Amino acid sequence: MSEIATSSPNNLDAFWMPYTANRQFKANPRMLVGAKGMHYTNSEGQQILDGTAGLWCCNAGHAQLRITEAVSRQIAEMDYAPAFQMGHPKVFELAARVTAMLPNGLDHMFFTNSGSESVDTALKIALAYHRARGDGARTRLIGRERGYHGTGFGGISVGGIVANRRTFGTMLSGVDHLPHTHLPEKNAYSRGLPEHGAELADELERMVALHDASTIAAVIVEPVAGSTGVLLPPKGYLERLRKICDAHGILLIFDEVITGFGRLGASFATEYFGVQPDMLTVAKGLTSGTIPMGGVVCSKEIYDTFMTGPDNMIELFHGYTYSGHPVAAAAALATLDCYKEDGLFERANDLAPYWEEAVHSLKGEPHVIDLRNLGLIGAIELEGIPGKPTARAFDAFLKCYEKGVLIRTTGDIIALSPPLIVEKSHIDQIFDTLRMVLSEID
Numbered sequence: 001m002s003e004i005a006t007s008s009p010n011n012l013d014a015f016w017m018p019y020t021a022n023r024q025f026k027a028n029p030r031m032l033v034g035a036k037g038m039h040y041t042n043s044e045g046q047q048i049l050d051g052t053a054g055l056w057c058c059n060a061g062h063a064q065l066r067i068t069e070a071v072s073r074q075i076a077e078m079d080y081a082p083a084f085q086m087g088h089p090k091v092f093e094l095a096a097r098v099t100a101m102l103p104n105g106l107d108h109m110f111f112t113n114s115g116s117e118s119v120d121t122a123l124k125i126a127l128a129y130h131r132a133r134g135d136g137a138r139t140r141l142i143g144r145e146r147g148y149h150g151t152g153f154g155g156i157s158v159g160g161i162v163a164n165r166r167t168f169g170t171m172l173s174g175v176d177h178l179p180h181t182h183l184p185e186k187n188a189y190s191r192g193l194p195e196h197g198a199e200l201a202d203e204l205e206r207m208v209a210l211h212d213a214s215t216i217a218a219v220i221v222e223p224v225a226g227s228t229g230v231l232l233p234p235k236g237y238l239e240r241l242r243k244i245c246d247a248h249g250i251l252l253i254f255d256e257v258i259t260g261f262g263r264l265g266a267s268f269a270t271e272y273f274g275v276q277p278d279m280l281t282v283a284k285g286l287t288s289g290t291i292p293m294g295g296v297v298c299s300k301e302i303y304d305t306f307m308t309g310p311d312n313m314i315e316l317f318h319g320y321t322y323s324g325h326p327v328a329a330a331a332a333l334a335t336l337d338c339y340k341e342d343g344l345f346e347r348a349n350d351l352a353p354y355w356e357e358a359v360h361s362l363k364g365e366p367h368v369i370d371l372r373n374l375g376l377i378g379a380i381e382l383e384g385i386p387g388k389p390t391a392r393a394f395d396a397f398l399k400c401y402e403k404g405v406l407i408r409t410t411g412d413i414i415a416l417s418p419p420l421i422v423e424k425s426h427i428d429q430i431f432d433t434l435r436m437v438l439s440e441i442d
């Protein structure tokens with residue numbers, strides 16, 4: 001039997017890194033070894049200002065004492081409790097607190113460990129819901145071009161980012177996609193929501209005409225598409241989707257994995273836009289990125305539909321070993337305390353105009369072809385180098401990192417989403433650095 005290694009040479013080879021150019025990274029690694037407040041510390045001891053809240057998740061800032069203490073207390077008190085046929089108090093409290101933040105009617109929460117699992121869970125609930133109502137022919141799922149819903153087979157099937165799909169076979173059958181809402185010729189340099197494109201929601205009517213509503217289970221969209229490079233919903237678009245779904249008995253799912261927990265300066269996008277889905281998925285900001293946790297909030301109507309039949313029967317044959325994990329639940333409760341006690345959603349809302357000015361101050365800088373913003377989200381779209389897509393933005397990423405600012409790129413788009421504790425001076429640093437870098441890169 002092989003020995004369990006207790007130490008090994010400093011070798012980067014064994015770890016197959018996710019969504020990373022492994023060979024490029026390993027030739028020139030960027031190692032983070034500490035995090036506090038708005039900053040990471042790298043292995044060279046350099047402070048790196050976090051312009052991306054990790055991966056859109058550390059909304060409360062790094063190493064918040066209330067969260068770290070709650071996590072250590074919980075591990076000592078009870079490290080794990082079986083998730084099936086057993087319970088523990090914190091997860092019930094958490095579900096009650098999250099649903100209390102949402103409009104009436106979004107009353108029940110199922111727990112997962114990630115955004116990807118939340119999406120797969122929501123899609124499964126949608127299918128099982130229609131079947132439970134005796135409408136089992138509704139099996140078709142509709143996503144959107146350029147959508148990102150994580151990496152499970154459900155998520156990549158309804159997702160619309162080509163690179164995430166093309167090498168993974170046929171995925172789920174019976175999936176269709178709405179057109180994306182990016183109309184740069186009409187909407188470039190919009191501040192906040194773009195004026196043009198609400199009519200793109202009417203494509204759902206064409207799908208109903210093609211497939212018949214009786215075959216369609218659900219539509220899933222990100223209220224603000226993040227990972228594809230920040231595409232904002234045109235004014236009136238989400239309202240129109242809701243109306244069409246209602247007219248045809250189709251469930252509407254909002255993937256709020258990045259928009260949830262204050263990113264837009266409101267608890268959730270559903271509050272920000274005043275449009276209520278039948279289900280919404282969360283993860284990331286739920287625990288401020290500290291411990292993996294996700295969830296699906298669903299309507300009373302959906303939940304009640306399952307709560308029929310003999311009461312000794314399991315109503316939904318779905319769940320994860322770590323659904324509602326006690327340590328994650330403790331982290332999430334402490335995270336909600338931080339959001340509330342420190343007024344972080346209001347803070348994001350108050351800072352949004354300053355942020356918008358900062359984003360749009362890059363108009364006219366080299367390579368910039370569009371700027372987008374909403375809440376504390378910003379996007380800087382660069383003109384790609386002909387024949388070398390992604391190279392220019394990645395170069396900007398490397399140069400910003402060298403200068404002590406973490407940004408994120410997708411294609412030739414720079415996406416920004418700082419922790420909600422960000423100060424105006426940090427915003428200035430992010431955009432001053434970007435301005436400098438844009439003039440330095442080819």
Ligand SMILES: Cc1ncc(COP(=O)(O)O)c(C=O)c1O
Pocket residue numbers: 113114115116117119148149150151222226227255256257258283284
């Ligand atoms: C909208 C959306 N859905 C789902 C996911 C997947 O989340 P995870 O990486 O936690 O599986 C993400 C991650 O970025 C996301 O932005």
